[in-house]
Amino acid sequence: MTSALQIARSGLDALDSRMKVISNNLANVNTTGFKRDRASFETLMYQVTRPAGAPAGGDSQYAAGLGTGTGVRVAGSERIHIQGALTQTDNALDLAVEGAGFFQVARPDGTLAYTRDGAFKPDSTGRLVTGTGYRLTPELTLPEGASAVTIAPDGTVSASLPGQTEPAQLGQVQVARFLNPAGLQPLGENLYGESAASGAVQLGAGGADGAGVIRQGALEASNVSTVQELVDMIETQRAYEVNAKVINAADEMAKYVNQNV
Incomplete structure (x- = not known):
């Protein structure tokens, strides 16, 4: 007993x-x-x-x-x-997902991870990376001399390039979604990994099919x-x-x- x-x-x-x-x-x-x-x-x-x-x-x-x-x-x-508060930073490469979804990044071993921390920076080649150096995926590279970088709510990236009068489209930041985000495996470094409980990742444009929209110049605070x-x-x-x-x-x-x- x-x-x-x-x-x-x-x-x-x-x-x-x-x-x-x-x-x-x-x-x-x-x-x-x-x-x-x-x-x-x-x-x-x-x-x-x-x-x-x-x-x-x-x-x-x-x-x-x-x-x-x-x-x-x-x-x-x-x-x-639950959504955390959005803090305005006025940094063009600071991004936040308002709604459901994550940013997808590549780790050094080639595996993919997911994060809500959108404090991106260009590396020595112009590719956008996290603070720990993990590359945003799909890759997005800022050409040398690019200015006035604009990221639309759907993730479309454009910038002014030397010698061009019209802004050039550079690519798109995609939003990753999961059927059960609570089932993601925490990896540390503000990263999550896909698991059997989370379901397969679904990539798409911001605001499409239930994905959150991307807010430029803002970071999501802890909830x-x-x-x-x-x-x-x-x-x-x-x-x-x-x-x-x-x-x-x-x-x-x-x-x-x-x-x-």
């Missing part, structure tokens, strides 16, 4: 995991494009002594069963993909609410203290039995 000590210990483990999730959210309150996580819990198996509806003698049945829970565990951490996280932290702390008190009470009860029975 599972003792009260074991049940309370499972509560301490689960609440410790929740506190880690909250601390990570607060640590990333200023991370561009960060999406907060939320820990979810589920009960462990019940020890059923008598099922509901069991015969109680004659034609009678027990209206309620008799069972004891064995504790709790963390079922998972759900990523909340973490400091006030909400502090409330959750206090709630978790109090629940942790209560579970610790249960352990102390169960220990005192066991001590009493050992000394007096």
